[in-house]
Amino acid sequence: MKIPEDVRKDIPLTSEVIYFDNTATSLTPKPVIEAMDEYYLKYRANVHRGVHRLSQMATAKYEESRRVVAKFLNARFEEIIFTKNTSESLNLVALGLEELFKPGDRIVTTPYEHHSDLLPWQRLAKKKGLKLEFIEGDDEGNLDLSDAERKIKGAKLVAVQHVSNALGVIHEVEELGKMAKEEGAIFVVDAAQSVGHMEVDVKKLHADFLGFSGHKGPMGPTGIGVLYVNAEFFDTFEPPLIGGGTIDDVELCCYTLTEPPERFEAGTPNIGGAIGLAAGIRYIERIGLGEIERQEHRLVKRITEGLDELEVPWYGPRDLKKHAGVVSFNVPPLHPHDVAAVLDEHGIMVRSGHHCALPVMKKLGINGTVRASFHVYNSLEEVERFLGVMEELVKGVRG
Ligand SMILES: Cc1ncc(COP(=O)(O)O)c(C=O)c1O
Structure with a gap:
């Protein structure tokens, strides 16, 4: 199978929105x-x-x-x-x-x-x-x-x-x-x-x-x-x-x-x-777990690089070998829900809040995060579009 193109063909929603909320639930193939x-x-x-x-x-x-x-x-x-x-x-x-x-x-x-x-x-x-x-x-x-x-x-x-x-x-x-x-x-x-x-x-x-x-x-x-x-x-x-x-x-x-x-x-x-x-x-x-891991790793590598370039703090291990396809971040002083709402206006679905892990949020001293999470059908182009929206958003916040 060609990754991610062939999987995307089996999931019509992937052509309508950028779905980065796979940790909550994933999209369903035909x-x-x-x-x-x-x-x-x-x-x-x-x-x-x-x-x-x-x-x-x-x-x-x-x-x-x-x-x-x-x-x-x-x-x-x-x-x-x-x-x-x-x-x-x-x-x-x-x-x-x-x-x-x-x-x-x-x-x-x-x-x-x-x-x-x-x-x-x-x-x-x-x-x-x-x-x-x-x-x-x-x-x-x-x-x-x-x-x-x-x-x-x-x-x-x-x-x-x-x-x-x-x-x-x-x-x-x-x-x-x-x-x-x-x-x-x-x-x-x-x-x-x-x-x-x-x-x-x-x-x-x-x-x-x-x-x-x-x-x-x-x-x-x-x-x-x-x-x-x-x-x-x-x-x-x-x-x-x-x-x-x-x-x-x-x-x-x-x-x-x-x-x-x-x-x-x-x-x-x-x-x-x-x-x-x-x-x-x-x-x-049929896709193969190796392919899934490779694709998610590619996306995590690019999104974390992009967030670093924008000086947007992200959480989880800096050692990406230990980092699954889930990237939490914040755009202070914005509330995570406000960031998620802006991304939604651009057709990008992310999750925001405490992610049913309140002790983690308390340990980090934050009220929540914005979370982009991937599956094999997500593409590098989608990550680039996300980073483009984030660049505008960060400019707006920092003036
Ligand atoms: C690590 C972890 N454990 C448990 C759950 C609970 O899963 P469910 O809501 O499907 O019961 C989740 C859901 O996000 C999770 O991420």
């Missing part, structure tokens, strides 16, 4: 929409419960989607649980592991987490009398790995994001996972900003639990997410939701749960969403 259309038009039925042919077909496609996700993450079929999004996946982990914790146990995380990988641990810590500790890091988002080693010693659970949605920093999840496993700690990865943008292999990362959303990197629809559960936890991870589809047998007094993955998926799942997610992953595989 093959994903077609796969979902096919489900709704040709074999719309519920899964797992029907003998009729439509139900059989829907079940086959739904389970095939699970196989696609499992292969993509280097996981086993039964280790893939469909959820709503990353937030739900991480909440399920915190709820399902509750019984394993005793007062005084320690959970280690970082000060850079998205609220969805912070609040569930805060709540669990409060409820069970646990200690929540944070690995030290600098203002670029780089973690102090010696501090990580000290804090992970004797910890019960370590939860880290792979890539920060606020600073763009790529964390050393593989090393942190190794440290966690050497200490016998449970290792949880928030992969919301890495899946679909770079290789995510649950074995290499030593992940016990890993969550991501279909609508971001994998270019799938909203409303579908994934929770990877390492099979070693099948007996200790208590399904937080039970009911339809999760049982082997039920009496009026009691029930026996069925095997994973069904044990962890109560009720009718997002069937069309899972099919769309698998189509998105197939699409990503």
Whole structure:
């Protein structure tokens, strides 16, 4: 495939706007929409419960989607649980592991987490009398790995994001996972900003639990997410939701749960969403993760150079090898929302605000940032147009 031209052809919106809000959600290529259309038009039925042919077909496609996700993450079929999004996946982990914790146990995380990988641990810590500790890091988002080693010693659970949605920093999840496993700690990865943008292999990362959303990197629809559960936890991870589809047998007094993955998926799942997610992953595989990384790196290099030329402060690692396709910046004294509104007037979609990472904003002493975030369909021409608008905007501000 020719990058980014061929991908842009599959996404009509790319010819109408400059879409730099991929961290929030990405645009949807036609093959994903077609796969979902096919489900709704040709074999719309519920899964797992029907003998009729439509139900059989829907079940086959739904389970095939699970196989696609499992292969993509280097996981086993039964280790893939469909959820709503990353937030739900991480909440399920915190709820399902509750019984394993005793007062005084320690959970280690970082000060850079998205609220969805912070609040569930805060709540669990409060409820069970646990200690929540944070690995030290600098203002670029780089973690102090010696501090990580000290804090992970004797910890019960370590939860880290792979890539920060606020600073763009790529964390050393593989090393942190190794440290966690050497200490016998449970290792949880928030992969919301890495899946679909770079290789995510649950074995290499030593992940016990890993969550991501279909609508971001994998270019799938909203409303579908994934929770990877390492099979070693099948007996200790208590399904937080039970009911339809999760049982082997039920009496009026009691029930026996069925095997994973069904044990962890109560009720009718997002069937069309899972099919769309698998189509998105197939699409990503057709492009190749290497191509995606290369294109995003090109764009990050040019945008950071351009912002430096304009003396616009940007955040995250100066070492671009550690910087994913997410660039946060500010144009003082303008409020980030005002900068985003000007860019919108020029057809450029960026996000502004605290990006659900208030502790990061507080650490940097700012109220928010403007964030330009990329996917493989973004082009260097778009970055040049963005920099042109920024040049005018900066001139206007500085007089
Ligand atoms: C790092 C990170 N974790 C979790 C989330 C939550 O994802 P969702 O809103 O799809 O649940 C996001 C969303 O931006 C994110 O960037």
